[in-house]
Amino acid sequence: xTEMDIRLTVNGKLxxxxxxxxxxxxxxxxxxxxxxxxxxxxSSGDCGACVVMMxxxxxxxxxVLAPQADGSRVITVEGLARNGExxxxxxxxxETWAFQCGFCTPGMLISCYALLLSNDNPSRxxxxxxxxxxxxxxxxxxxxxxxxxxAAAELRAGSAGEDVQHG
Amino acid sequence: xxxxxxxxxxxxxxxxxxxxxxxxxxxxxLDFPGILSGKLLYSPHARARIRHLDVxxxxxxxxxxxxxxxxxxxxxxxxxxxxPDQPLLVVDEIRFQxxxxxxxxxxxxxxxxAALRAIQVEYQALDGIFDPLGAMxxxxxxxxxxxxxxxxxxxxxxxxxxxxxxxxxxxVENTYSTQWAEHAFLETEGGVSLVDEDGVVTVYSxxxxxxxxxMQVARALGLPESRVRVITPYIxxxxxxxxxxxxxxxxxxxxxxxxxxxxxxxxxxESILTHVKRHPFIVHCITAAxxxxxxxxxxxxxxxxxxxxxxxxxxxxxKFGEFIGGPYTVQNLExxxxxxxxxxxxxxxxxxxxxxxxxxxxxxxxDELARKLGMDPLEIRLLNGVDTGTRMYTGVVVREGKAMKxxxxxxxxxxxxxxxxxxxxxxxxxxxxxxxxATILKGSGMGRGLPDHAGVLLEMHRDGSVVLQSGAxxxxxxxxxxxxxxxxxxxxxxxxxxHVARADTARAPDAGASCASRQVMVxxxxxxxxxxxxxxxxxxxxxxxxxxxxxHLSLRGGRLxxxxxxxxxxxxxxxxxALFRGYPLHAEGxxxxxxxxxxxxxxxRYSQEIFQFCTQIAQVLVDCETGQVKVERLIxxxxxxxxxxxxxxxxxxxxxxxQGIGYALTEELRVKEGHTLNxxxxxxxxxxxxxxxxLEMDVLEMPEPLGTPLGAKGIAESPIIPTAPAIRNAIFxxxxxxxxxxxxxxxxxxxxxxxx
Numbered sequence: 021x022t023e024m025d026i027r028l029t030v031n032g033k034l035x036x037x038x039x040x041x042x043x044x045x046x047x048x049x050x051x052x053x054x055x056x057x058x059x060x061x062x063s064s065g066d067c068g069a070c071v072v073m074m075x076x077x078x079x080x081x082x083x084v085l086a087p088q089a090d091g092s093r094v095i096t097v098e099g100l101a102r103n104g105e106x107x108x109x110x111x112x113x114x115e116t117w118a119f120q121c122g123f124c125t126p127g128m129l130i131s132c133y134a135l136l137l138s139n140d141n142p143s144r145x146x147x148x149x150x151x152x153x154x155x156x157x158x159x160x161x162x163x164x165x166x167x168x169x170x171a172a173a174e175l176r177a178g179s180a181g182e183d184v185q186h187g
Numbered sequence: 188x189x190x191x192x193x194x195x196x197x198x199x200x201x202x203x204x205x206x207x208x209x210x211x212x213x214x215x216x217l218d219f220p221g222i223l224s225g226k227l228l229y230s231p232h233a234r235a236r237i238r239h240l241d242v243x244x245x246x247x248x249x250x251x252x253x254x255x256x257x258x259x260x261x262x263x264x265x266x267x268x269x270x271p272d273q274p275l276l277v278v279d280e281i282r283f284q285x286x287x288x289x290x291x292x293x294x295x296x297x298x299x300x301a302a303l304r305a306i307q308v309e310y311q312a313l314d315g316i317f318d319p320l321g322a323m324x325x326x327x328x329x330x331x332x333x334x335x336x337x338x339x340x341x342x343x344x345x346x347x348x349x350x351x352x353x354x355x356x357x358x359v360e361n362t363y364s365t366q367w368a369e370h371a372f373l374e375t376e377g378g379v380s381l382v383d384e385d386g387v388v389t390v391y392s393x394x395x396x397x398x399x400x401x402m403q404v405a406r407a408l409g410l411p412e413s414r415v416r417v418i419t420p421y422i423x424x425x426x427x428x429x430x431x432x433x434x435x436x437x438x439x440x441x442x443x444x445x446x447x448x449x450x451x452x453x454x455x456x457e458s459i460l461t462h463v464k465r466h467p468f469i470v471h472c473i474t475a476a477x478x479x480x481x482x483x484x485x486x487x488x489x490x491x492x493x494x495x496x497x498x499x500x501x502x503x504x505x506k507f508g509e510f511i512g513g514p515y516t517v518q519n520l521e522x523x524x525x526x527x528x529x530x531x532x533x534x535x536x537x538x539x540x541x542x543x544x545x546x547x548x549x550x551x552x553x554d555e556l557a558r559k560l561g562m563d564p565l566e567i568r569l570l571n572g573v574d575t576g577t578r579m580y581t582g583v584v585v586r587e588g589k590a591m592k593x594x595x596x597x598x599x600x601x602x603x604x605x606x607x608x609x610x611x612x613x614x615x616x617x618x619x620x621x622x623x624x625a626t627i628l629k630g631s632g633m634g635r636g637l638p639d640h641a642g643v644l645l646e647m648h649r650d651g652s653v654v655l656q657s658g659a660x661x662x663x664x665x666x667x668x669x670x671x672x673x674x675x676x677x678x679x680x681x682x683x684x685x686h687v688a689r690a691d692t693a694r695a696p697d698a699g700a701s702c703a704s705r706q707v708m709v710x711x712x713x714x715x716x717x718x719x720x721x722x723x724x725x726x727x728x729x730x731x732x733x734x735x736x737x738x739h740l741s742l743r744g745g746r747l748x749x750x751x752x753x754x755x756x757x758x759x760x761x762x763x764x765a766l767f768r769g770y771p772l773h774a775e776g777x778x779x780x781x782x783x784x785x786x787x788x789x790x791x792r793y794s795q796e797i798f799q800f801c802t803q804i805a806q807v808l809v810d811c812e813t814g815q816v817k818v819e820r821l822i823x824x825x826x827x828x829x830x831x832x833x834x835x836x837x838x839x840x841x842x843x844x845x846q847g848i849g850y851a852l853t854e855e856l857r858v859k860e861g862h863t864l865n866x867x868x869x870x871x872x873x874x875x876x877x878x879x880x881x882l883e884m885d886v887l888e889m890p891e892p893l894g895t896p897l898g899a900k901g902i903a904e905s906p907i908i909p910t911a912p913a914i915r916n917a918i919f920x921x922x923x924x925x926x927x928x929x930x931x932x933x934x935x936x937x938x939x940x941x942x943x
Contacts, residue, residue, distance in 0.1 A: 056216035057209015059423075061373045062455040066868035069373055097209035106207065114203030117834030120842065121663025122206035123213060123373040123423030148876040155868065157371050157424050158663045160841035161876040163834075 026090045030055065031099030045084035046070045049096060057097040057126045061155070068154035071127035072096045078134045080153070097126035100133060108174040109133055112167035120158035128154045132168045140176050142168060192744060193672045193682055197834050200668045201687060202421065211421040214377035214393045215452045222379075223252055225441045225451030226299040227434065228289040228306055229460070230281040233861025234315040234530040237279050237308060242289060245305040250294035252445040254302060260440060262409030266432050268399050272331075273496040273533070275407055275436055281310070282330060282495035283530055284861055285461030292441040292449050315530035315861045319469075319492045322527050330495050330528040338493045339501050339526040343508055343791055345580050346519030351484035355475035359555045363472065365544045365929045367492075367856040368465035368849075369871055370537055372662075374423020376462060377452035378435030380442035387693075388443055389416045392435040395425050395660050396700035401692045403432045404439045415439070416693040425662035426846070427536035428462050430702050431498060459866040463498050463535030464856060466491040466526075468507070468544045474552040480560050480567045484519035485580075487511050487548065491534070493526040498535035500526045506630075507541035509791055512580045513549035514591045514628040514800060515571040520580040530861045536702065538843070542629045543850065543908050547929060550625040550912035554919055564916065565599050568626055581791035590800035590826030590889045595626050598802040598824040601883055607806075612921075617812045620819075621921025625909035626802040630795020631704040631894075631901040632780050637793055640779035641709035642696030645674060645717035647725075647772040651745060651759030653678060653685045658698035659710045660690050664903055665835035666706045670714050672831055673897075677718030678725075679742020680758050696775065704799065704901025707831065708894040709778050715896060717776025724770035725761040732756065732764065780893065797891050799905035801825040803844070807917040811940055814933030816852055816918060821910070822883045828891040828900030840884050840906045847910020849874045855930050 023038045030053060037052040049055045049072070058081060061069030065083040072081045073095040081094075100107040109132055112118070119125045128151060135142055135150040142150070147168045151161060205211040242254045257264050257276040264278065265271040277286045289306050293299035316322045322336040330336055352358065379391040388408060392400050397417040405412040422429070438451040453461065472487040489507055493500040508522040557567045572595065573579060575588040599605070602622070612620045633639040644656040655674050661667040667687045675682045688694065698710050722742065729747050730737045733754070741748045747756040765772055782796060789796070806820040823840050830836050853872040857864040865871050890898030911929060919925050924939040 050216075055209070056212065059213070059374070060215065061375075062868045064455065064867060064869065067373065067455075097207075101208055106204070110207035113207050114199040115197070117197075117200075117838045119206060119663075120665060120835075120838055121373065121422060121424040122202065122211055123421075123663075125206050126209050129207060144881070151876045153875070155371075155373065155873065155875060156842075157373050157426070157846070157873070158842045159838035160845040160879055160882070162841055162882065163838060164876075 024086060026086050028089050028091065029093045031095060039086040041085060041087055043086045044082050045089040046081040048086060048089065049081060055096050055098050059123055059126055061123065068127045068131065069124055071130045071154060073130055073134055078131055095130065097129055100129060108171040109136065109167065112170040116163045116166040116170060117159065118163035118167040124154055124156045128156065128164060132164065135168065136172055136175065141172055192676055194676050195830055195833065198668065198672060198682055198832060200665065201671050201682070202667065213374050213421045213423050214379050214391055217379045217391055217420060217450065219381055219448035222448040222450055223292040223294060223445060224296045224299045225290065225292045225438055225449045226303055227287040227437060228303050229284065230286055230288060230310065232281055232310055232312050233284050234313045235281040235310040236313060237277065237281065237288070238311050239309040241307040244307070245291065245302040248298065248302055248305060250298040251291060251302045252447060253292040253441050255290040255440060255444060259444065260407060262407045266403050266407065266436055267496060267498060268403060268431065269499070270497040283533060284863065285533065287437070290437045290441055292445050317529055317531055317860055319490055319527040319529055322529050330530060336528045337525060338497060338528050339504060339524065342521065342523045344521045345790060348484045348486050348519045348521040351519040352473065352475050352486065355483050356478035357556060357559050358473060358475045359552050359559060360473045361552065361927050363470045363548050363551065363927045365468045365547060367467050367532060367858060368537060368854050369459055369856055370426045370428035371868065371871065371873055372424030372426060372428055375453040375455055375458040376429060376433040378438035379448065379450045380438040381448035382442055382446050387414055387416050388439050389418065390435050390439050391418050391420050393422050393429055394419060394435060395430045395662060395702055397660055397690045397692050398658055398697040399700060400432055400435055404436050407436050407440060408443055419660045419690040422660060422662040426538045427540065427702065429662065430536040430700055431463060433462060455868060456866045459871065460863055463533045465537040466500070466503055466534040470544070470548050472548050472552055474556055476556055476560070478560070480562050480570050482515050482517040482571045485512050485517050486521045488523040490525045490527060492531050493528055494531050494533035495528055496533055498533055500534060503535065503541040505793060507545045509581055509794055510542045510545040510628065511549060514573050514626060516573055516577055517580055531858055532856070532863060538846065539629065539904050539908050542904065543911065546625060546627045546908045547912050547915065550909070551915055551925070551927065554623065554916040555925060564624055565595060565604055568595055581794045582787060582789035583794050583796050585798065586796065586892045587889050588798065588800065590887050591626065593887055594800055594802040594824040594826060597885055598624065598804045598822045601822045601885065602804045602806065602820060617810060619809045619811060619921040620806065621809065621917045621919070622804065622806050623913050623916025623920055624802060624804040625912035625916060627905065627909045628798045628800050629905045629908055631797040631799055632708060632795055633703055633705065634793035634795045635782045635789060639705065639709060640777060641698035641713045642775055642777045643710060643713045643717050644695060644775050645714065645721060645773065647678060647721055647762050649763045649766050651680060651684060651757065651762045653680060655685060655687045655714065656695040657687060657710055658690045658692065658695040659706045660701045662701060664701065664839065665832060666701060666710060668835060669707055669711055669831045673711055673714040674718065677715055678722060680745050684745065704903040707899045707901050708897065709780060711897050711899060712778035712894065713776040716778060717774045720774045721772050724765045724772055725758065727770060728761050728765045728768060729756060797893050797900055799826060799900055799902060801905045801909060803909040803913040805913040805917040807914060807921055809918055809921045809936060811922070814937035816931065816936060818848060818880050818914060820883065821880055823906065824885045824887065825902060825905055826887040826889050826900065827902045828894065829888055829898035830886055831899055836886055836902050837884055839902045841882050843906020844882055844910050845874055845879050847907040848879060848914070850907065850929065851911035851914040852930050853932065
């Protein structure tokens, strides 16, 4: 199988990897770039543990092949904190017990982060719709709803309401 | 215990920062120089004889470091902690779809896959034994040659059931069936193993019982346990499904054989095909009552499909029988428990451990009884409910049972039970609304007569920081948070000063498995005990330095307090001084759940005596055209004994209910001739965010006398148990037709509607 040169920007940093065309974005992130925050729960696009943002879209990174990722801008869970300071969403997830085992959290956070980029005051239904593809087996979704609303309020109140997307 | 700071408060988990930043490392994230990929070869048959196995071609592939068959296992080729009857690698006969035949380790995944493909196995397919009822018949072909297909057959009797049945005014008699259910922990089973510089085989294990894993790994490797070390990294859920060992043993075999680190992670399909499921049950049940609604007798006969190996089958059936009378005062009870070997999927521990199947039966029976008697479902439950002091059908005297009726009343109040009929029961011609309740009990702890203890090591350093070594696995249920809270509270420091190390058998004493909702009681109380001598050392130093009597001194928020007022000395000042003086700031705490001998011994063997009472009420809307059931409201009222960490408690309830809704309505592994047809998260239908109503929860705190001084009961298992019968009873209320089979899919609801 032929290896391709793949260039992509991950969390604002340009990455250059050589990867066979059947490799997935998920495996490139985890194995080539060493960002293991993004998880593999099923390898079939059903669970949402591997959700990242790619070119402003929420994608299951296990369903994205290397050539599709070439030239893209990707944000993973590792890219949410800035200068060591947690994004309000990350803090809220901890405070509201939006997770137990935490394996779904990286994908869940990205889905919620993407929602907040386009909606600064989401309703419960809008949040549930945004995370409809993120499977949590431990603790259900109420904590996530609470966390997103808490973070949204904080973002609206602060200057950080103008959340600039990077990557 | 005195409360000042973090007990009972919403606190963040100590691991929260790592989890939300992606730094938390689970087995699949662990990396070591030269690490190999491990994989297992499975049979395409549910039952077959291996006529010929040739791994020579696989061994020659460049980049393949090990290809192991049963002949390459240095120790015992069998595992399972209670009765090790499952082969690690099959010798001659495949007995279910998840039997592994060969283990390989290679430089990367593709090379490992190539090795699997190069292995030649000649199978002779055999006729499988898939029907447990047929397998029970005399003369049936044997699943395991020389062993009876009936793995277990026990009957428990108390009172005079036949006389009670003869004198009853009302009898309800039904046959129920339940399904194979899948844990679907989001992180599949995995193990990473390496041989360290001292020659110790180290295993990072996604598990519930690190010390028991150590025993099983040592047995397979033929090594003393002192040469094996098991560490739990972050673990992505378990729910009983990682109670038994899995691929961590194979990872250790491969690391031992290659002297290289090996990572072996099951794929999702592989995971579903191989690990234990919740036992499917067929239960025939007769419930008898007087015309006033007093329960007279319960007579049940349960047949469970065990698959080919023992796993936790004995224990699960034992729990089923222990709870089949429900939280009721019935005194005449007979339960026959039969487990049958088949070539179907293996079955074992899953949150609730036999109690969900029992609750589906007894709570369905209660509503049919109420219907026959023209009684209200709440009324018949309050009439028959146990209370503090009740001697149950197991012989157990309930020490703290107020929550049985309290949870019923509270849940009824929350949903507006008395006023429920004011809501439209038929909001559209094809829609029917209904309400149903279920109240249950589930024991915490291993049960009387079984070992139930834990140890911890607690140490304070000169800067006042604290490290806690516990062998209790945290799979997400939150024991690490609870132990950190208790250590912080006991030593008067902030939670941020306490580091709870990942469970590591080389460092921490055995805490037993994280199962049976027990760790908060045993490990939690062990922390309280460990803290005593450390606190004494600190207060001794403080008394010496200040000249004030110890009775006036206390530690809070990292500071010495004199008669409740903050003093200049910090805990760190005291720690430094104590260590200078040679006073011990480290201690082992041990706790064993001890049952008092004053009460009569229970007649039911290994009975649990600490009860998680709870009630759930569901409001559903049934679409009579499609058969679909929408859960509109769900009330959950649970007794936690004493709530240490509310975030964890409410999370456990919500997660359990979500699993319960799936168990009630959609989750079912479809198995045909030993093969699972829907082994994916796409086709095994689990409720997602949009499928679960906003839960209405309340937590009662009725401190448990046995679990002193803490009083906490554990809350892990009870939330999943009443959900399915509550929904079932709501559907019964809505459509007037009873269902007796789980899950209650649209097809089954339609069939019930069509029933005469």
